[in-house]
Amino acid sequence: MNQAVMLLYYATTAFFAAMMAWNFARAKDAQKALLYLVVLMPFVMRLLRLK
Amino acid sequence: MLNHALLVLGVMVVVFAVASRLKVSVELSMLLAAIAGGLAHGSGFSARHVVDGAFTYFDVTLIFLSATFFMNIVKESGGVDYIVGGIVKRFHANRFLCLLFLTFILLIPGALTGSGSVTVLVVGALAAKVLSEMGIPKEKVTAIIFLCAAMSAAAPPVNLWAMMAAAGSNMPYVGFIGPLGALSVLGALFSMFWLGWKGSPIDAAKVAASIKVDARMRGWRVGLPFAVLIALIALSRIFPHDFPILGLPLCFMLAAATAAAVSATKVPLLRIARDTVDSLLPLVGMMIVVGILVQAMSLSGVRGLISLSVVTLPLAVIIGALFVILPLSEGLVQYASAPLLGVPLILLFNMKGIDPVVALSAMAVMWPLGDILPPTLVVGRAAVMVTGYDGSYYKGFVKATLVPALFILALSTLVVIFSGQLTFLKALG
């Protein structure tokens, strides 16, 4: 069960990371785009199981 | 060491000021300040520190995102309209009950997410509409929205300032529900009634016409997602060793799935998710950047310098100045003020025999009031945006918040002073 819950957390992280990546691509404002990249750092690092 | 930390702090302040001046956003200015400070520190600063710092409040950002996603689905499915419409329909003749229910509606989103901005974005516009119909001037309506949003951020179960300061001082986030609940509810009610009691009777028909409630909407469709959320949290507390450990983000995601499933209309999940992420970017960005800043400050000794400067002040001066220091620091560095000032203060209070849980709760109610102050103005700006207030920010809106804000600050200061006598509040968990 714990494993299943952990998998759901990776899925949730991936879901929000995907939305951020989408918004980054569509961002019309450079500062906003850069902030998306900053926010994406921990999400991607966790998905890659590096941190 | 002292000179070195002062130098790094100086670099951080100058870079932040220059970047802000050049119209760089607060979040990116803070990031630049953190990186410049790290580089000024010299040896040891690396990409690893940037990413490590970005993880400091990662769990909290997941709570933020999932909770707001849930609230936005409820809003999109017509749930919020249904609740506000219901309040007006049922209680329009009774100003007291109407204000009372509006207060609680305004408290819920922030209490669940820890963010005043979420309150403003999710229910601010609707509450403002009803309040305006009650004959309350625009600057007072905006003040009510801001103050209730600030109190909602302070309200339990999720108070980010208390959570961050408690985590930093190795103190369990337990015992906060009572003191946070009492102060935030009192603060919100005082603000609502002080500013909203005088006005004109509500024209129910006019308000009802302006709120479009879907004919297929029913009470259970709004109630079930909240019931699922409450049940999941309650079950994990009542049967902690038989019920799987879900954590708050998954509880919110399951409640969000329920809200989408029982909605009368088809809910565009992807669009809501993208909008959620978009509207939360300044807040989530702030949390991530604050983590990086804290990492750079810890690395260089700036955090120690700030902590040491605070805890070596006389205790009476510290307590007497909390009502100024906390909101100002919130306006300046947002949530970063909790680990920077909150942690050393809590350790000091504990040593001096002041109850750390009650005192931190009181401090965590004072912090969000700073969200109206420059340079960040986060929640204040959002409140002005959703109410459409176009008068003077300081002379109209901020001035209108003064009496309730001072009441909340005075009450919280008293709670810090008499924390020893108020420990019974911790019994709620």
Next chain:
Amino acid sequence: MKKSEQGKTLIAAKAAGLVAWAAVMVFAGVAFRQHRAWKEPVVLGPGVTAVRSLHEWFAPLKGTENDCNVYVLDSGLPGSTILVLGGTHPEEPATNLAAELLVENAKPTSGKLLVAIHTNRSASTVTRPGEAYPQFYSIKTAWGQKKYRMGDRSANPLDSWPDPETYVHYPSGQMLAYMDIRNINRTWPGRPNGLLCERTSYGFMQMIRKEKVDLVIDYHEAELEYPVIGTIVAHQKAQEVAAMVSMDLSASQFRIGMEVSPRTLHGLTHREIGDFSDATALLFESPEPFLDRVRGATNEALLLTGVDEFVQRAGKAGLLYWPIDEKGWPIEVRVGRHIATTSKVFEVWNLLYPEKPIAVDGLPGYGDLAAKGVGAYFADPASVAKDRVAFE
């Protein structure tokens, strides 16, 4: 600026941002990977008779990050069995170093020693975000630098995720902070189907019961702003041992306090091991200025020397529970306190329980350790047969 130009600028900004982002991610990712994968060699000393794994006492731990090594130092003669836990909190390096020093040097002549160097191994594979800990530290030896992972207080979220909304301790029902479910000194006595640290403590409890452990010693370090410091915390069953050790050491070598484990504070070794097994438990705390919130720059030097101007200032302002001067609290002194306290516990134990003796040769004295340094007691892994080297 024309619209097309604006578009080009935006694309350029995004591209530049992406390149910088990728560079940061690659550098950081490599650093995280290297840290998590780093293996610390341990030379098996003359007393080590076997190296076992924790899963041998609780099979579900097999393959998890917390399936740590358990070093067996069996004299082959009757006596007490004593378990020593290092690395309960891997951000307290004197604890795993002291445990490793036992493994490399101790030679029991009666009774048996069991030693875990990284009790919460998962926590040794991550550093705490926001604290800017160095990822590694090195101990100087006669044959070169010996490199160690610096860790956190709590298990790595890669091994235990998510945390609960509130952590409810089993079986007391006491509510604790959510992240404490990854802090193994809050999860005793553990439960078989809990999260990683709950299962790890459960595994240790199984070992304690099956191996008929008489005494558990849990090494710790604490910030000087924290009231429980420079002391032995004892389960009430070990109260007499702790009191005698504290009096003797304070009179002869260094000041060390003694306090009885609070009965209402749950999840800790000194409470739960004593309550849920026949063993009793002691916890040692040495001072680690590196953990203080008022500390100055965070680096390896502070970790190993314990010299910090800001912490000293806090001391002068009366804000600390333990003294500090310009000499700081060097690692050899902190490890020395643990080793000397352990030796004294054995001595007192033999006085009180002569029918179940524990006698251990090969341990350095406090003065020797402080003078020569910890590294003087670590052998070169390259100089011994491969089967005499284990990895942490």
